[in-house]
Amino acid sequence: MFLQQIANALALGSVYALFAIGFTLIFGVLEVITLAHGAVFMVGAFAGLIAVTRFNLGIIPAILTSMLASGLLGFIIDFVAVRPLRKKKYHHLAPMIATIGCATIITSISQGIFGAEAYRFPFDFVPTKSYEIGDIQLTLLQLVIIGISFSLMIMLILLLKRTKWGKAVRAVAENRRTAALLGIPVERVFQITSFTSSALGGAAGVLTGLNFNAIHTYMGGPILHRGIAVIILGGMGDIRGAMAGGLILGFSEIMSVAYISSDFRDAISFGLLFLILLIRPSGIFGKVPERKG
Amino acid sequence: MKRVLELTEVYANYGHIQALKGISLTVNEGEIVALIGANGAGKSTALNTISGIVRAAKGKILYKGNDITKSPAHLIVRGGIVQVPEGRAILKTLKVIENLELGAFIRKDPLQIKKDIEEVFDRFPILKKRANQPAGTLSGGEQQMLAIGRALMARPKLLLLDEPSMGLAPLVVKEIFNIIQEINKNGTSILVVEQNARMALKISHRGYVLETGSIVLGDSSADLLNNKKVIEAYLGG
Known part of the structure; x- marks a missing residue:
């Protein structure tokens, strides 16, 4: 039973981590908390859904389509809402509020197009198979979700570590x-x-849609709150922190549901985050902020 | 002599303060030019205005005859003007070798870049030892060497040095200034800003004295070293 929950927790947590990693990267580099990241996630989910239902694409091409769409959306949000404020040297709060505006507009437009109902991927899009690994039973869907989210995160880390532009991103962040x-x-x-961060957010949207087999226009809100909690927990701007934080949140949610009650899921997991922050106020990997001279 | 850099009546603000009040200066090909002055005289602002980090409010900056007054910072680097900022400003979270690689960001010749990194390592053997350490773990002198080495990776035609002696032990300062002269002998023009006026004037060909945003003196460094006013104000009598 416990081991089984680990599989569920990994599937949930890896998607949280994937969502949060882009969220924290934008904060680390642009010093902006982009509250449109949830809306980007939702648009990515719909883009993936359309790629599957309209164009009959398989899961990998569908995710790539979704990443392209949400990446472009992220680029546009930056260009339209964040960049003008950056040029005027406003800090933190003004761009953050501008991204709330973006999120509202994007969500409203999506509701105009798709309405409020939940959409599903075609039956058996990911075949219902499962595998035994030791005592754990993993469904094919869980394997796909865990595999894709970890591959994307590892790719991001390699890009940042190894490539010229990746190093440039780290230089700008510092x-x-x-x-x-x-x-x-x-x-x-x-x-x-x-672009990159939003593309990862969009991929997280598709994976979440697959995980719960539901995609709807208001799915961006709950993930945004979790994302904020995760990046604070991990240490603002820290990639490893976002990964660890996402997994911790996934585990605490699944374990609360399994052993306590689904009614208290959010209360318990956010309570846990609060406790960790009491012990480490700057997050797991966060540094005590330096004063800049 | 060919002019590399020419500032004409340049004004610039630092926050709400008018930090430069119409300064004019030139750097010729092959020269080391020193810009000396007290803390807060506007020396750093002068370099940052040349580098495009601070925008000139008025006046003109010519580089090899081209107007760069309004060019963005990264294109100025691309043109060959590279600054070693005050306080060294190395990237502390990146490895020493990554700092050097990023110094060559504007270049597209990977093989030659590798050779140039080796050359920097030959010049500063301590950096080779520390190549895979985060740059933040280096000592002050090592950080300055890294900052200079990183600037050289861009193959600058004009090197701007902001207080290279700041916070360094006298022996290290001497070493750094020897290296600056060596770089100059290899054909790079240099504009160096210093509070350590004696050191700067000793290695430079010409010098300017900056006082609260205005240039009050400009002469050959040898003459400045013997100038009564300079001796009184900057060389400690």
């Missing part, structure tokens, strides 16, 4: 002025970051 003095086009790094 100090945008120093980065500019190295000839790094900081503005383009912001755009690349917005």
Whole structure:
């Protein structure tokens, strides 16, 4: 029973981590908490759904389509709402509020198009098979979700560690002025970051839609709250922190449902986050903020 | 002599303060030019205005005859003007070798970049030892070497140095200034900003004195070293 819950927790937590990793990357690089990340997640889910139902694409091409769509949306949000404020050197709050506006607009338009009902992937889109690994029974769907989300996260980490542009992103995250003095086009790094992070958010949307077999226009809200909790828990701007935080939240939610009550799921898991933050106020991997001279 | 850099009546603000009040200066090909002055005289703002980090409010900046007054910072680097910022400003969370690789961000010749990294390692053997350490773990002197090495990776035609001696032990300062002269002998023009006026004037060909945003003196460094006013105000009598 407990081992079985681990499989469920991994599937849920890996998607939380995937959502949060882009969320935290945008914060780390642009220093903006983009509250449109939930709406981007929802649009990604619908883009994946349309790719499957209209164009009969398989799961990998559908996810790639969704990533392209949500990545472009993230790029547009940055260009339209965040960039003008950045140029005027507003900090943190103004762009954050601008992204709330974006989220509202995107959600309203989507509700106009898709209404409020839940959409489903075609029956048996991911065949209902399961595998025994030791004492754990993993469904094919869980394997697909865990496999895709971890592959995407590992790819992101490799891109950041190994490639020239990945290193440029890390340079901008540490100090945008120093980065500019190295000839790094900081503005383009912001755009690349917005695109990539949103693409990952969109992929998380498709995987969530598959996990619960439901896609609806208001699915962005709950994940956004979890995402905020996860990146604070992990340490703002820290990629490993977002991964760890996502998995912790997934585990605590599944375990509360399994052993206590589904009524208290959110109360218990957010209570747990609160406790961890009492012990480590800057998050698991967060550093005590340095004062800048 | 060919002009590499020419500032004409440049004004710039630092926050709400008018930090530069119409400064004019030139750097010729092959020269080391020192810009000396007290803390807060506007020295760093001058370099940042040249680098495009601070926008000139008025005036003109010519680089090899081209107007770069309004160019974005990354294109100025691409053109060959590279700054080693004050306080070294290395990327602390990145490895030493990654700092050097990013120094060559504007270049597209991976093989030659690798050779140039080796060359930096030959010049600063300690960096080779620390290549895979986060740059934040280096000592002050090592960080300055990394900052200079990283700037060289861009193959600058004009190197801007902001207080290279700041916070370093006298022996290390000497070493850094020797290296600056060496870089210059290899054909890079240099504009160096310093509070350590004696050191800067000793290694430079010409110098300017900046006082509260205005250039009050400009002469050959040898003459400045013997100038009464300079001796009184900057060389400690």
